[in-house]
Amino acid sequence: MSDQFSEVTSRSWFSRIGGAFSGILFGFLLVLLSVGGLFWNEGRAVNTARALTEGAGSVVTIDPAAPSSNAGQLVHFTGPLIIQGAPSDPLFSGLGVPTNANRLVRHVEMYQWQEKSQSETRKKLGGGEETVTTYSYSRGWASRPVDSASFKQPAGHANPPMPVEGNSFPAQSGKVGQITIPGNRISGLGAETPLAPSEKDLDAIAGALNDGRAVRIASGAIYVGANPASPRIGDVKISFETSSAGVISAVGTIDGGTLGSFTASNGVKIGMIEEGDKPAAAMFEAAQSANTALTWGLRVAGLIAMLIGFRMIFAIVGVIGDVVPFIGDVFRFATGLAAMALTAVLGTVTIGIAWIWYRPLLGWSIIAIGAVLAVIFLGLGKRRARSNRGEAARPATP
Structure with missing residues (x-):
């Protein structure tokens, strides 16, 4: 059976009009x-910025060996992380996880059929569309x-169920001095290090899978299948990694x-954990920078969503013009420019109104500066226009 085939579908102009509505x-x-x-x-x-500013001004650096006198305060501390209860995999017990690991990660890949599709749409005179979609199938690790x-052509491309999937497991908790830190809050610290499998691990995994297939070590991973050099559909690779942190x-x-999160006066919660010996000022500065980056990222995402929305609203114009394909392309170009202009205007106005709402002093100051600049530029423009009219009216010297 061929691992590639094409399908041709057509849509009438009236169907496209309905979709555009x-x-x-x-x-x-x-x-x-x-x-x-x-x-x-x-x-x-x-x-968030106000909460971080408030926190930076009130945080107290303490000795984690004697934290009792600072209950309820916003505090900062540094020290070596001691793990209380190393992470474990409930499916594959007995792995040789280091006692100082704050997280255990199970990576699983299965050799499977995978589908890719590529479509090409051609516009037809009268507004209809013809789409040629080519589906191709290949085998690979996923x-x-x-x-x-859900494949377009499932026959001959069947995948078995995945016997086990990847997962991560945090340590129970950690301690810095006398301060306990929940395991889920330290699980992201430290770089991941491969955990080399042993023959003992093979027995545990073979018993857990219990499907009768051969289990061996290949290329630093546990291979479930007949031949790692010639994988078959359904073969599985399982590997493990651990992460650990020293001073945090x-x-x-x-x-x-x-350790818990501190609630600022405006209700925003403050809680930070980083690897290494970091002073409080540096941690708050990094948090402010991260807040700024997130703000701009969400602004860009919001503007892109708005642009897509306007393009969807105007899409019907291009569909109407597609009665003659060239005219439809011209209409789409024009409505694309209109969508960009509306996005720029509405997006800027929305952000400006939000600034006035949340930061009235700064928002109104920016509006005032803009108004002053507008008056200045208008005045300069009128003065130049009067000067040009005066020169035009002055009689020429003989």
Whole structure:
């Protein structure tokens, strides 16, 4: 059976018009959601920045060996991380996980059929469309189960169920001095290091899978299947990694000897844990920078969503013009420019209104500066226009 085939589908002009009307509704919804998202993002950015500024001014660096007198305060401390209860994999018990590991990661890949599709759409005179979609099938390793039942051509490309999937497991907890830190808060610290499998691990994995297949060590991973050099559909590779951290720095509040998040006066929670010996000022500065980066990232995402929404609203114009394909392309170019202009205007206005709402002093100051500049430029323009009229009216010297 061929591992590639093509399918041709057609849509009439009336069908495309109906789809464009649906697109208008979704477009308006997307524009509204993007406006709300942009407004919310400005508020989130301001509140986070204010909370971090408040925290930077009130944080106290303490000795983690004697934290009891600072209960309820925003504190900063540094020290070596001691793991309490190393991570373990409930499916494959008995792995030789280092006692100082704060996380165990199970990586699983299965050899599977995978589908790729490529489409080419041609416009037809009268507004219809013809789409040629080519589906191709190949075998390869994938870390997620691929649902072959959803393939366009499932016959001959069946994938078995994945016997086990990847996962990560944190340590139970960690301690710095007398301060306990929950395991999920330290699981992201440290670089991942491969955990070399042993013959003992083979027995544990073979017993857990219990499917009768051969289990061996190949290229630093546990291979489930007949021949690693010639994999078959359904063969599995399992590997493990651990991460560990030495000295860490943390900011938060101590409640009952356990590190928690501090709540600022505006309700924003502050809690930071980083690897290494970091002073409080550097941690708050990094958090402010991360907040700024997130703010700009969400602004860009909101503006892109708004642009897509406007393009969906205007898409019907291009479909109408596709009665003559060249005219449809011209209409799409024009409506694309209009969508960009509307996005620039509405996006800027939304962010400006949010600034006035959340930062009235700064927002109104920017508006005032803009108004003054507008008056100055208008005045200069009028003065130059009067000067030009005066020169034009002056009689020429004989």
